[in-house]
């Protein structure tokens with residue numbers, strides 16, 4: 001059994017959609033990035049890559065590469081799953097926290113879990129997503145950005 005951790009932050013700006021776990025959430029602001037800036041999925045990918053000692057998403061999907069401009073982070077997550085499979089690793093479970101003062105995310109979390117589970121070939125029971133405010137403290141509390149943390153465990157499926 002191996003564990004991994006991921007953390008990411010994106011800035012909230014006007015005229016961008018807010019996409020978390022592949023779900024578009026109605027809000028006046030969205031996250032800025034080269035991809036769709038799905039900060040939750042980014043933290044999860046970094047946790048998975050970390051567990052497999054495969055570096056981080058910036059190394060695999062550089063933000064200088066036009067192939068990734070505007071890409072759905074769920075597409076990148078599929079690639080991360082494949083990269084782990086190439087090294088004979090599969091995911092057991094993951095847990096994540098989205099740090100956002102607003103909007104209220106709880107109603108969207110079941111759909112995020114379903115999306116992530118489908119792509120990772122897991123049951124939604126193997127995926128937990130939580131949300132927290134920071135009680136108006138710091139960049140997230142001021143509504144300047146959204147952060148996400150993720151941890152996961154993976155196991156070997158065969159000989160490396």
Ligand SMILES: Nc1ccn([C@@H]2O[C@H](COP(=O)(O)O)[C@@H](O)[C@H]2O)c(=O)n1
Pocket residue numbers: 099100101102103104105106107130131132133134135
């Ligand atoms: N963007 C958010 C932040 C929090 N929640 C939910 O609200 C509950 C209370 O949050 P605190 O930061 O005051 O602990 C928490 O249980 C979250 O589920 C949310 O839905 N969206």
Ligand SMILES: C[C@@]1(CO)OP(=O)(O)OP(=O)(O)OC[C@H]1O
Pocket residue numbers: 008032033034035036037038042057058059061062063064065068069
């Ligand atoms: C996801 C990638 C894809 O080019 O771009 P961004 O959306 O800017 O996200 P970031 O968290 O900065 O990670 C870098 C890249 O991997």
